[in-house]
Amino acid sequence: MALNVHQLHIFYTVAERGSFSAAAQALHMTQPAVTMQVQALEERFGTKLLNRTTKKLVLTEAGHRLLPQARKAVELMRDTDEMMIKFIEELKGRLQFAASLTIGEYVLPRLLGPFLRKFPEVSVDMKVMNTTEIIEAVANQGLDFGIIEAPCDVAGFDAEPVMDDELMLITPANHPFAYRDEVTLEEVIREPMVLREKGSGTRQIMEDELLRHGISEENLRVVSEFGSTGAVKSAVEAGLGLSLLSVWTIKHELSLGLLKPVKISGVRFTRQFYAVRLQSSLLPMPAAALLHDLRELSHE
Known part of the structure; x- marks a missing residue:
């Protein structure tokens, strides 16, 4: 009997999720179907792969030996999907995912x-x-993947950088800085600032980079904090102060001549956006296609 890659994927998911019911939910299968496929794999190898106790599933020695090979099979299937994206002319299906605010x-x-x-x-x-x-949604609500603004170190998840981002100093169009290509950090810290709230990804990137240059939050003239990027942009446009925002967030205002991004000499506020997905999941083709396009865009 030929080795069934689908059965390896099911076994890997059961081992990673720790139960047949959790694996069934992740794979959108019934629990009996998952159990049957694992049993078929055990019959093929002629040995138990999992010991089923009342509390949890435990891998046997054979299961421990098979698990890394099953993981490689799942990864190969993912890589093959992504490779074939380039050759597919027609793609159909529903793409369900989540993204953080920015x-x-x-x-x-x-x-x-x-x-x-x-x-x-x-x-x-x-x-x-x-x-x-x-x-939570990727783990339990069937979303294909999520895109977030920082690395993810959560058990059972893969996080892959897919896009680059940069924060820049944002000024009103009539501010003296708007007529210059660069300003110094010393000039910036003398200006009133309107910022995203503490704990936001944008705020954290700013604080981390400024600390590398010996500038703490106390050195800044923070006059206002807002819980959304839209509110920060409106405040800058109204002349309340300057800010540091992702260049992606001001494209509309830039096209209208309302705001201007300005470089700070010797300082770069860079980060990456990450796609997160369950290690035990296989991306549907529309999801793999979108992530492929985002990576390609980032490297243009």
């Missing part, structure tokens, strides 16, 4: 248009959530 509100809406024109038979359902909610 990405979901300002980055992806601009990029989904070209993607959907390229694949008109694909439909998109994107939810905007914070990182904790995204992890």
